[in-house]
Amino acid sequence: MRSIDLSAAIWRKSSYSNQDGGACVEVSDDFAAIVPVRDSKNPHGPALTFAADHWSSFVSAVKDGSVGV
Numbered sequence: 163m164r165s166i167d168l169s170a171a172i173w174r175k176s177s178y179s180n181q182d183g184g185a186c187v188e189v190s191d192d193f194a195a196i197v198p199v200r201d202s203k204n205p206h207g208p209a210l211t212f213a214a215d216h217w218s219s220f221v222s223a224v225k226d227g228s229v230g231v
Contacts, residue, residue, distance in 0.1 A: 166211060172191075173188040173190050173200065173205070174188060174189060175187070175188050175202055176188065186201065186202035186203060187200075188201075194214065195213065196214060197211065197212050197214055
C-alpha cells in the first residue's frame with residue numbers, strides 16, 4: 163500500500179454536514195485520481211481515500227436518493 167501525503171491538501175466540508183458540528187465530512191479536490199475524506203472533528207486523524215470515479219458514483223447515488231445518508 164502506498165502512502166499519500168495529504169499535508170498540503172485543501173479540505174472542504176460536505177454540503178450534507180450540519181451546522182451544529184455533528185456528522186461533518188470533509189473532502190479534498192486536490193488529487194486527480196483519488197478523493198481523500200476525513201472527519202472534520204478530527205482533522206489530524208486518519209483520512210480514507212477513494213478512487214475518484216468510485217467517489218463520483220457514490221455522490222451521484224446520494225444525490226438521486228439511491229443511497230441513504
